Amino acid sequence: MASAEADALVISSDPLHPANLIPELCRSFYQLGWVTGTGGGICIRTGDKVYIAPSGVQKERIEPTHIFVLPYPQPPPSPHTDRVFLRRPTSNLKESACTPLFWNSFDLRNAGSCIHTHSQHAVMATLLWTGPVFTISHQVRGTRLLVMSTSAVLRFPSQMIKGVRIAGTGTALSYLDTLEIPIIENTPNEEDLKDSMAEAMVKYPNAAAVLVRRHGVYVWGNDWEKAKTQTECLDYLFEIGVKMKLAGLLTVLNE
Numbered sequence: 558m559a560s561a562e563a564d565a566l567v568i569s570s571d572p573l574h575p576a577n578l579i580p581e582l583c584r585s586f587y588q589l590g591w592v593t594g595t596g597g598g599i600c601i602r603t604g605d606k607v608y609i610a611p612s613g614v615q616k617e618r619i620e621p622t623h624i625f626v627l628p629y630p631q632p633p634p635s636p637h638t639d640r641v642f643l644r645r646p647t648s649n650l651k652e653s654a655c656t657p658l659f660w661n662s663f664d665l666r667n668a669g670s671c672i673h674t675h676s677q678h679a680v681m682a683t684l685l686w687t688g689p690v691f692t693i694s695h696q697v698r699g700t701r702l703l704v705m706s707t708s709a710v711l712r713f714p715s716q717m718i719k720g721v722r723i724a725g726t727g728t729a730l731s732y733l734d735t736l737e738i739p740i741i742e743n744t745p746n747e748e749d750l751k752d753s754m755a756e757a758m759v760k761y762p763n764a765a766a767v768l769v770r771r772h773g774v775y776v777w778g779n780d781w782e783k784a785k786t787q788t789e790c791l792d793y794l795f796e797i798g799v800k801m802k803l804a805g806l807l808t809v810l811n812e
C-alpha cells in the first residue's frame with residue numbers, strides 16, 4: 558500500500574476513529590494508573606482492520622500517526638515476514654508486545670477490542686488469591702456473596718458483576734451467575750504469554766478476562782466501549798476484593 562494511502566488509515570477528523578480513540582483512551586487509562594511506565598494499552602478491531610499502539614512508549618503521549626494498522630485475519634506466515642501490516646509509523650517504532658495476546662481475543666472470542674492494564678488492583682488480586690482462578694458469585698441463601706478461588710467467601714454488593722458479559726462478548730451476567738477469571742503465571746516476555754492465555758480461555762470459555770500473576774489483566778469486549786466498561790467493572794471488583802481481604806472481611810472456608 559502506498560504511503561499516503563496507508564497514512565490515510567490513521568488520519569481522520571472523527572474523534573471515534575480508532576486512531577484518535579486509542580491515544581485518548583490511553584491518556585485516561587494513564588490517569589487510572591493502568592498504563593504507567595509504558596506498559597499496557599488497548600487495541601481496536603473494526604471488521605478486517607486492527608489498530609495497535611507502539612511498544613515501550615509513554616502511552617499517554619501517543620498520537621494517531623504512531624498507530625499500526627494490521628489486517629485481520631493475518632495472511633499465512635511467509636519465510637520473509639511473520640506479521641503483515643497495512644500501515645506502520647515512519648518513526649522507529651515497534652508494535653505493542655501485547656499484539657499476540659490481543660489476537661487471542663479476536664481468534665477465540667471474536668472480540669472487537671482488548672485492553673491490557675497493569676492496574677495494582679489486578680496485580681494485588683493475583684498475589685492475595687494464589688490459585689488458578691478468581692471466582693465471583695453473588696448470592697447464597699439470600700445473601701450477596703463474592704467468592705474468590707474456592708477458599709474464600711465475602712459479603713459483597715454484586716452490582717458491578719452485572720457489568721461483565723459471559724465470555725466477554727456474550728450476554729450480561731446476572732447476579733445469579735458466577736464470574737470466573739483465570740490467573741496465568743507471568744513470563745519474562747509479554748509475547749510468551751500467548752499460549753497460556755489461549756489455554757486459559759479454552760479452559761474457562763465463559764471468562765471475560767485473563768489475569769496475569771504479578772503483572773496485570775487482559776479484558777476484551779465486542780467493541781471498545783464494552784471492553785472499557787468491563788475493565789472498569791472488573792477493576793472495581795479486584796480493588797474492593799483486595800481491600801476486603803486486607804481488612805480481614807473475608808470468611809475463609811478452606812485454607
Ligand SMILES: CSCCC(=O)C(=O)COP(=O)(O)O
Binds near residue numbers: 594613654
Ligand atoms: C514496563 S512494560 C513491560 C512489558 C509489558 O508488560 C507490556 O505490557 C508491554 O506493552 P507494550 O505495549 O509497551 O509493548
Ligand SMILES: [Zn+2]
Binds near residue numbers: 597675747772
Ligand atoms: Zn503488560
